[in-house]
Amino acid sequence: MSFLKTSQIKSPWLMHFDCGSCNGCDIETLACLTPVYDVERFGIINVGNPRHADVLVVTGTVNPRNAEILKNIYSQMPDPKLVIAVGACGCSGGVFRDAPNVLGGIDKVIPVDVYVPGCPAKPEAIMDAVVTGLGKLKGILEAS
Amino acid sequence: MNLTTFYLAVAGLILAPLVGGLVAGVDRVLTARMQSRMGPPLLQPFYDVGKLWSKVIAPASHWQGLFVRWALVASLASDVLLAAGADVLMCFFVQAASASFVALGAFCGSSPYSKLGAQRELFQLLAYEPVFLVAILCMAKVSGGFDAYSFMASDQPLLYKMPLIVPGLLFVVLVKLRKSPFDISGSHHMHQEVVRGVYTDYAGRDFALLEIAHWADVTVVLWICSFLWATSPLAMVVTAFLFLFAALVIDNISARLTWRHMLKVVAPISLVLATANLLWLYME
Numbered sequence: 001m002s003f004l005k006t007s008q009i010k011s012p013w014l015m016h017f018d019c020g021s022c023n024g025c026d027i028e029t030l031a032c033l034t035p036v037y038d039v040e041r042f043g044i045i046n047v048g049n050p051r052h053a054d055v056l057v058v059t060g061t062v063n064p065r066n067a068e069i070l071k072n073i074y075s076q077m078p079d080p081k082l083v084i085a086v087g088a089c090g091c092s093g094g095v096f097r098d099a100p101n102v103l104g105g106i107d108k109v110i111p112v113d114v115y116v117p118g119c120p121a122k123p124e125a126i127m128d129a130v131v132t133g134l135g136k137l138k139g140i141l142e143a144s
Numbered sequence: 145m146n147l148t149t150f151y152l153a154v155a156g157l158i159l160a161p162l163v164g165g166l167v168a169g170v171d172r173v174l175t176a177r178m179q180s181r182m183g184p185p186l187l188q189p190f191y192d193v194g195k196l197w198s199k200v201i202a203p204a205s206h207w208q209g210l211f212v213r214w215a216l217v218a219s220l221a222s223d224v225l226l227a228a229g230a231d232v233l234m235c236f237f238v239q240a241a242s243a244s245f246v247a248l249g250a251f252c253g254s255s256p257y258s259k260l261g262a263q264r265e266l267f268q269l270l271a272y273e274p275v276f277l278v279a280i281l282c283m284a285k286v287s288g289g290f291d292a293y294s295f296m297a298s299d300q301p302l303l304y305k306m307p308l309i310v311p312g313l314l315f316v317v318l319v320k321l322r323k324s325p326f327d328i329s330g331s332h333h334m335h336q337e338v339v340r341g342v343y344t345d346y347a348g349r350d351f352a353l354l355e356i357a358h359w360a361d362v363t364v365v366l367w368i369c370s371f372l373w374a375t376s377p378l379a380m381v382v383t384a385f386l387f388l389f390a391a392l393v394i395d396n397i398s399a400r401l402t403w404r405h406m407l408k409v410v411a412p413i414s415l416v417l418a419t420a421n422l423l424w425l426y427m428e
Binding site for chain 2: 003004005006007008010011013035038040041042043046047048049051052054078079
């Protein structure tokens with residue numbers, strides 16, 4: 001693979017969006033950045049700007065209000081991009097799936113590449129999801 | 145201009161950004177180790193720039209691309225001037241132009257964070273440029289010329305005659321490396337209260353070019369700092385590394401200041417110290 005394609009796999013900048021989570025999964029996501037898990041060793045950086053992001057990590061359920069914001073953030077990210085749905089709520093709506101204001105999981109609004117189950121999801125599982133997503137991206141880049 | 149100067153200029157043009165990229169890599173690894181982390185690979189900044197270059201995204205404003213390219217040209221020109229042994233004062237002004245282009249590009253964006261970052265960038269310019277200028281004047285007074293070769297030709301280290309400019313130069317290094325407590329306009333780290341500050345609206349290839357310009361800037365600043373102990377190439381490298389290491393330690397133990405504190409307290413103190421050193425040199 002060329003240097004530019006290798007770079008795309010070795011430098012995933014991650015943006016975290018709380019779509020209506022109880023903050024359990026958000027705390028676990030941020031725990032990945034701490035010295036215990038040190039996600040930066042994979043080249044991963046937590047960015048606050050969708051224009052700089054390659055991976056969108058979304059926690060929580062989607063409702064009609066935040067669905068627009070989620071779509072907006074997703075559309076501002078440059079291709080190729082990955083979306084990771086974290087936690088039971090992000091995957092399917094979790095215990096809130098039948099609530100009248102809940103649309104369901106993240107995949108009701110934007111395409112999801114990797115699902116991370118758990119309530120809350122473990123930091124190890126979130127990191128594994130990013131690495132799995134990068135494996136998927138590598139396959140796409142090699143095929144192109 | 146003879147052929148050797150030409151070769152040195154070309155070497156400066158190619159090697160300076162590469163050295164800046166390596167400095168960024170060392171910076172990230174050392175920072176991680178200071179925080180009991182493993183950190184990314186040494187070449188991570190090059191992967192980051194490669195990734196940004198391969199991303200295609202519409203610019204926030206068409207003017208931004210122009211300003212980014214001018215910033216890159218100015219930053220590389222300052223490296224070339226130093227490598228060719230030209231006037232250090234000219235190098236300083238060209239490098240300041242580069243920082244202004246970055247701020248102008250950020251003003252063109254639509255994000256309020258970008259505009260806020262650009263305003264803070266101008267305040268930073270206002271704070272560190274006079275200190276940097278006086279430091280270079282001190283070096284020129286001691287070495288007897290403004291060209292880079294005179295700075296490197298003195299028998300004894302320039303530091304002996306200008307101890308008071310060290311805090312000022314450290315201030316400049318902290319600002320240019322975008323390190324705490326002076327990462328006010330845009331932090332080296334990826335997230336701050338104004339998102340990415342002056343960098344917020346730059347993305348894709350423009351951001352990659354801006355990162356290369358930043359590497360070139362860092363090389364120039366550390367190179368000028370290394371003139372303080374320019375008795376041999378190794379001594380210069382060690383001096384530059386000591387400035388980098390001091391900046392990393394300060395970054396890890398301090399919180400971000402406000403631009404008001406920087407402009408009203410830190411900049412005047414370092415400027416007064418540097419000016420006192422210059423006056424002492426003239427009265428000696």
